[in-house]
Amino acid sequence: MTEEIPNAEKLLSNPNLFPWWLLLVWGILALLIGCMFLTTPGLTTVLFITLLGAYWLVSGLFALGSLAVDRTNAGWKLFLGIINVLAGILILLYPLYSTIFVLSFFVIFIGFWACFIGVAHLYQGFTTKDGGNGVLGAISLIFGILLLIDPFIVAALLPFVAGGFAIIAGLASIIVSFTAKKTQEIPAK
Template sequence: MEDISRSWWLLLVRGIAAIVFGILALIWPGLTLLVLVIFFGAYALVSGVFALMAGFRHGARSRAWLIISGILGILAGIVAFIWPGLSSLALLFIIAFWAILTGVAEVVAGIQLRKVIDNEWMLIVGGVLSVIFGLLLLGWPGAGLLSLLWLIGVFAIMYGIAMIVLSIRVRNFTPTPGMP
């Protein structure tokens, strides 16, 4: 714990960076979306190149899947750079369908768990809310993208505040006698 308390300022810097990012995300949501798509494109491109390289180095059994994965990653990265608007919309649709499918799964699980646990209705309500969220994203994709960016911004600010508070608590840490 003493090591952590000596580097309390790292937590403080993380917190400040998160707050700055959150504020910028709220002020410039369009720019934030573009940066996120570019980061995704860079990640997909690099990941695709390395998967492709691994595909040519591995045995015949896993070679095809790695090569396919690498090609898809490279294509996804190129698409993100050439058509960032399309990429951001595709990301929104992935999130929407994920929310709908997991929501349905939670409703089904809640119904099946009715005989096993109490308060299963909370799982069902959570599933229904997830389905509604996904449907709203599909129905209003522009507003959905903006809402997701706002959520990211608010989350970053709250996370930053938590890191700053933690850094202050860790900085003021004094070991209790007899504690290791």
């Protein structure tokens, strides 16, 4: 009576998990978004941060509304709901300033996180005499320091990096969609 639960690898290797056309649509959208980020980075970034603000506002309202139905973790739900609503309102009222703030905050957060991870890897590398961990720690620490030196320049370059990644992901998804179409057309025996 043991029922095998499929793991994620088995699920994702199933060619019928996603219809091929859904992968194609996803790839085309990612390609368009990537081109938008590269051609009009400022406008596209403001648009995405504004959509993020609208999402946070609605998410916060739903979190607060869920308190009427479910009181578990009421303190956290109330706190996160209020924070989301306030962040959403501020972003929607001041989209340009919010874009600069959110991107800069994101870069600073990643910079501090990279420094923290770098120090942890360096410590691990020195205590276990693991050269690979030490090199990884040094690279991470240097990366974090470079981000923290001038986060505004990095934040200004972030849309271009996102655009490049979106184009690569879009092209990959389009190629995978045609491969999936071929495997989905083969009748199962």
